Amino acid sequence: MYDDTINKALAKLPEILRQDMERNLCTCNDVPRIDIITAIVNGATSVEAIREETYATMGTGCCRQQVERLLECLCAPEKAKRNRRSKQRSGESKTKR
Numbered sequence: 565m566y567d568d569t570i571n572k573a574l575a576k577l578p579e580i581l582r583q584d585m586e587r588n589l590c591t592c593n594d595v596p597r598i599d600i601i602t603a604i605v606n607g608a609t610s611v612e613a614i615r616e617e618t619y620a621t622m623g624t625g626c627c628r629q630q631v632e633r634l635l636e637c638l639c640a641p642e643k644a645k646r647n648r649r650s651k652q653r654s655g656e657s658k659t660k661r
Contacts (some may be wrong), residue, residue: 592623604638
């Protein structure tokens, strides 16, 4: 139904977040859950980036928590790796001083 990249992302999600893909996650701006997931797969790594690409969270913001959860599920390992690298670098720079 979806391309391989989207299917790989969907496999990372808990079952509850894989349901109703075509249903609007953002009801204010009629943004389906799959559009938000697609934005994340295409490189959106923050609520602000998703807002720019899909208009989700621009209304009342009631969907923000759900958008954050999708980001957490789909981006967390990459962010954790980057945080570890930056901490290692800052530790290296402190020891060089």
